[in-house]
Amino acid sequence: MQANTLSGGFADPATQSAHAFRSVMEAMARPGTLRDIEGAAPPAPVSPAMGAVLLTLCDTETPIYLAGDMDCDAVRAWLSFHTGAPFVGPAHCMFAVGKWDALVPLAVYPIGTSEYPDRSATLIVECDALVTSGATLTGPGIKDHAALSLPEVEAFQANRRLFPLGLDFIFTCGERLAALPRSTEVSRSSVPARAHAGAS
Amino acid sequence: MTEYNFAYLDEQTKRMIRRAILKGLAIPGYQVPFASREMPMPYGWGTGGVQVSAAVLTPKDTFKVIDQGADDTTNAVSIRTFFQRTAGVATTTATSDATVIQTRHRIPEEPLHEGQILVYQVPIPEPLRFLEPRESETRKMHSLEEYGLMHVKLYEDISRHGHIATSYAYPVKVEGRYVMDPSPIPKFDNPKLGDMAAIQLFGAGREQRIYALPPYTQVVSLDFEDHPFEASKADHPCGMCGATDSYLDELIIDDLGGRMFVCSDTDYCEARQAAGHKGKDAA
Numbered sequence: 158m159q160a161n162t163l164s165g166g167f168a169d170p171a172t173q174s175a176h177a178f179r180s181v182m183e184a185m186a187r188p189g190t191l192r193d194i195e196g197a198a199p200p201a202p203v204s205p206a207m208g209a210v211l212l213t214l215c216d217t218e219t220p221i222y223l224a225g226d227m228d229c230d231a232v233r234a235w236l237s238f239h240t241g242a243p244f245v246g247p248a249h250c251m252f253a254v255g256k257w258d259a260l261v262p263l264a265v266y267p268i269g270t271s272e273y274p275d276r277s278a279t280l281i282v283e284c285d286a287l288v289t290s291g292a293t294l295t296g297p298g299i300k301d302h303a304a305l306s307l308p309e310v311e312a313f314q315a316n317r318r319l320f321p322l323g324l325d326f327i328f329t330c331g332e333r334l335a336a337l338p339r340s341t342e343v344s345r346s347s348v349p350a351r352a353h354a355g356a357s
Numbered sequence: 358m359t360e361y362n363f364a365y366l367d368e369q370t371k372r373m374i375r376r377a378i379l380k381g382l383a384i385p386g387y388q389v390p391f392a393s394r395e396m397p398m399p400y401g402w403g404t405g406g407v408q409v410s411a412a413v414l415t416p417k418d419t420f421k422v423i424d425q426g427a428d429d430t431t432n433a434v435s436i437r438t439f440f441q442r443t444a445g446v447a448t449t450t451a452t453s454d455a456t457v458i459q460t461r462h463r464i465p466e467e468p469l470h471e472g473q474i475l476v477y478q479v480p481i482p483e484p485l486r487f488l489e490p491r492e493s494e495t496r497k498m499h500s501l502e503e504y505g506l507m508h509v510k511l512y513e514d515i516s517r518h519g520h521i522a523t524s525y526a527y528p529v530k531v532e533g534r535y536v537m538d539p540s541p542i543p544k545f546d547n548p549k550l551g552d553m554a555a556i557q558l559f560g561a562g563r564e565q566r567i568y569a570l571p572p573y574t575q576v577v578s579l580d581f582e583d584h585p586f587e588a589s590k591a592d593h594p595c596g597m598c599g600a601t602d603s604y605l606d607e608l609i610i611d612d613l614g615g616r617m618f619v620c621s622d623t624d625y626c627e628a629r630q631a632a633g634h635k636g637k638d639a640a
């Protein structure tokens with residue numbers, strides 16, 4: 158076991174995870190807003206924000222799917238040591254972790270059942286940039302409308318059509334995060350999309 | 358030095374509750390099951406609300422607890438003290454100063470703002486329970502949006518009383534999808550549920566359910582075209598502060614049957630009195 162496997166967790170787990178959860182909760186409750194989240198120093202390619210989300214929400218009861226280059230020895234060892242979460246394939250995960258291109262297509266993840274729509278996966282998406290412009294968002298948690306640099310539009314529209322079933326998303330970048338619950342309506346912004354918000 | 362876990366609950370339990378809260382926010386009005394824990398207080402004291410508060414509080418929070426509008430009941434004081442000790446939070450009775458407000462049976466009169474969280478103690482989370490006692494059946498009814506029986510029950514009220522007699526825990530529909538029990542708040546408070554700037558979280562301890570309303574969510578009280586919903590209250594001004602827009606409690610003030618009406622929200626009433634407003638019964 159390498160030394161950096163043991164380090165990079167929360168120094169004060171109880172209060173740091175309390176603060177981190179509030180960032181995640183505010184983000185999920187107010188889609189299209191950015192929140193700071195800190196305290197974790199995970200191995201690459203996991204960002205500090207993604208590391209903090211995982212430390213806050215994951216444990217032995219939450220199977221994780223590591224997509225693409227997230228599935229490496231350093232990340233597996235770090236998550237095993239700090240959370241104890243089991244690693245599974247996409248069909249049985251509670252959390253999926255990766256860059257957008259590695260996570261799609263979305264049809265492989267659990268979307269819940271009509272009687273238990275909460276039994277659905279949350280995707281934690283690592284982004285190169287995260288800004289409040291791009292796709293237009295409306296729905297619960299949003300006063301009029303909001304905007305967020307989503308990796309694409311159609312996949313989130315298809316996910317919204319599954320409501321109350323569906324997937325929920327947390328986007329991480331550096332020490333910031335945003336979220337998009339299944340309840341959000343997503344449409345293409347009338348202003349030209351930025352380079353990083355182009356379809357994959 | 359502390360002999361408690363932060364906010365009393367262990368980290369694994371808080372993670373489980375936090376995951377349930379996130380799913381609740383993602384599916385507004387849907388009841389998320391969670392594994393409720395024993396708390397060092399009886400169920401009637403709002404153990405569901407207490408567990409939700411324990412999962413959201415940080416040491417930087419300013420915490421307020423109201424019990425039917427009052428900050429000074431035994432219940433409210435003991436929950437406030439509990440989190441002061443276990444989570445190191447500051448406490449307040451002023452609605453506008455609080456970041457997290459735990460409530461039993463009221464929504465504060467003063468509009469809440471962004472950054473605030475309102476945590477409800479819920480005794481019976483299932484709005485269909487009195488129509489159908491079996492959990493397996495109510496879950497099916499929610500999944501199929503089978504809410505006809507609920508309307509029949511309300512309409513029976515109308516044919517029996519000439520109006521909808523349900524005055525507490527009046528059912529609402531959230532974002533056109535889930536019918537939800539707003540907890541036993543007076544129906545006077547129902548219009549505040551929708552489009553609220555604060556996050557609303559509901560915790561039922563005995564029944565092990567958590568549900569949520571994100572800010573600015575559409576919440577509609579069930580009604581009928583010929584009998585629209587009415588957020589009624591006693592038709593009096595407050596005897597202490599003269600407010601005409603607040604929910605009132607009726608108090609018996611002497612042995613001769615004398616009575617007065619006074620704001621149920623004590624912080625609201627006291628702030629108005631401090632600002633010089635005076636009702637007809639004020640000294």
Ligand SMILES: [Zn+2]
Nearest residue numbers: 595598620626
């Ligand atoms: Zn008053």
